[in-house]
Amino acid sequence: MAETLFEELKRYVGFTAGDEAALRSIYPHAHPELTRIADVFYRRILDHEGARKALEGGESTVGRLKITLVAWMDSLLQGPWDEAYYERRARIGRVHVRIALPQQYMFGAMNVLRQQLNDVLDQHFLESPSELRATRLALGKILDLELAIMLHTYREDLLAQQSRVERLSTFGQLIGSIGHELRNPLSVIETSLYILKGRTDKDERAQKHVARIGEQLGIANDIITKLLDMIRDKPLQRSPVDVAALAHGVVDALPRPPGVSLHFAGMEGLPDVPGDPVQLRQVLVNLVENAIHAASPSGRVQISGATLDGAVHLVVEDSGKGVDDAVRARLFEPLITTKAKGIGLGLALVKRIVERHGGTLGYQRSSLGGAAFWVKLPFGG
Ligand code: HEM
Numbered sequence: 279m280a281e282t283l284f285e286e287l288k289r290y291v292g293f294t295a296g297d298e299a300a301l302r303s304i305y306p307h308a309h310p311e312l313t314r315i316a317d318v319f320y321r322r323i324l325d326h327e328g329a330r331k332a333l334e335g336g337e338s339t340v341g342r343l344k345i346t347l348v349a350w351m352d353s354l355l356q357g358p359w360d361e362a363y364y365e366r367r368a369r370i371g372r373v374h375v376r377i378a379l380p381q382q383y384m385f386g387a388m389n390v391l392r393q394q395l396n397d398v399l400d401q402h403f404l405e406s407p408s409e410l411r412a413t414r415l416a417l418g419k420i421l422d423l424e425l426a427i428m429l430h431t432y433r434e435d436l437l438a439q440q441s442r443v444e445r446l447s448t449f450g451q452l453i454g455s456i457g458h459e460l461r462n463p464l465s466v467i468e469t470s471l472y473i474l475k476g477r478t479d480k481d482e483r484a485q486k487h488v489a490r491i492g493e494q495l496g497i498a499n500d501i502i503t504k505l506l507d508m509i510r511d512k513p514l515q516r517s518p519v520d521v522a523a524l525a526h527g528v529v530d531a532l533p534r535p536p537g538v539s540l541h542f543a544g545m546e547g548l549p550d551v552p553g554d555p556v557q558l559r560q561v562l563v564n565l566v567e568n569a570i571h572a573a574s575p576s577g578r579v580q581i582s583g584a585t586l587d588g589a590v591h592l593v594v595e596d597s598g599k600g601v602d603d604a605v606r607a608r609l610f611e612p613l614i615t616t617k618a619k620g621i622g623l624g625l626a627l628v629k630r631i632v633e634r635h636g637g638t639l640g641y642q643r644s645s646l647g648g649a650a651f652w653v654k655l656p657f658g659g
Pocket residue numbers: 323329330332333336337338343346347350369370373374377379383384387388391
């Protein structure tokens with residue numbers, strides 16, 4: 279059987295059964311210290327203005343993270359250092375990648391653990407230099423392995439990004455030409471359909487099918503429009519936009535099942551945003567459509583507004599299932615979709631439009647249980 283990455287890494291650092299035994303011999307001495315070490319670890323992060331940012335605004339509290347770090351150190355010293363161990367570590371690495379934690383902080387963070395655990399070794403094995411040396415070596419190797427796994431998850435992410443970029447540049451060129459080429463046959467179908475419509479007056483089944491073809495044509499045209507919008511940045515036609523009126527207009531125009539209720543909060547008195555009303559409408563259409571889809575067949579969608587730091591802050595949230603962890607980091611990238619029938623352009627387009635308005639957007643869990651997408655659109659200048 280081919281060597282796994284973890285086996286290869288262990289071979290490279292020379293991690294042996296002797297190291298495993300040495301780590302296990304550290305455990306009883308380190309165990310009472312682990313909570314204290316976790317405190318030192320997070321204190322160091324909180325003391326650093328850059329690293330601290332990763333902990334702000336996240337869903338995890340430092341209290342919870344300390345518990346997970348103690349569990350991490352528990353298995354660091356007890357093993358078994360097998361493939362399941364590797365997978366667990368890689369999963370943790372991907373959590374850091376998902377929250378876009380800059381990888382340079384990993385070295386400093388690992389060093390805190392190295393120093394703290396080495397202090398434990400100094401205290402307990404000072405009388406026995408050979409044990410001190412063996413445990414120090416084993417600790418060094420496993421912490422290097424941990425760093426290697428962590429950095430590997432960043433590399434995985436980089437490679438995935440690269441292949442997406444390549445896919446997209448070819449994709450972009452293809453879309454441009456295919457999109458344009460498809461418009462012609464679709465418009466011929468549309469004209470013929472219009473003529474046919476006038477001749478099916480008395481045939482109900484034919485009428486039904488003509489209507490169905492019309493609907494599907496609409497969907498096909500819509501996909502092409504979104505694709506073309508993605509690749510050519512339409513210039514913004516700015517004017518003062520009343521976002522609340524826009525949101526009400528969008529809600530009135532979008533179909534929704536009777537079981538999905540729609541609510542507005544804090545939308546009165548929001549300042550106008552200097553923006554392109556057509557493109558901003560598209561932002562709201564995509565977000566509200568997604569929310570209705572997520573809350574269907576029965577649930578709740580809420581659109582709320584507030585003024586915050588010179589920007590109109592809009593939140594569109596739903597009582598659906600929320601976004602899967604695996605998709606979260608890539609949510610606003612093209613071709614990423616959570617819908618069975620989606621092609622993954624809606625949110626990418628939303629991001630593009632919001633950013634071209636100088637705004638920002640993001641995702642968080644909604645208190646309604648599902649997804650909450652927020653958009654900040656600056657209104658000053
Ligand atoms: C030696 C380095 C590190 C280790 C061993 C480590 C360990 C862990 C573990 C075990 C988790 C829990 C993962 C899960 O929920 O399954 C976690 C999550 C997290 N870590 Fe680290 N971590 C390290 C470095 C850092 C650094 C340097 C920061 C910040 C500057 C950081 C910030 C976070 C945050 C914010 C989460 C929670 C993410 C979320 O749940 O949304 N970690 N880490």
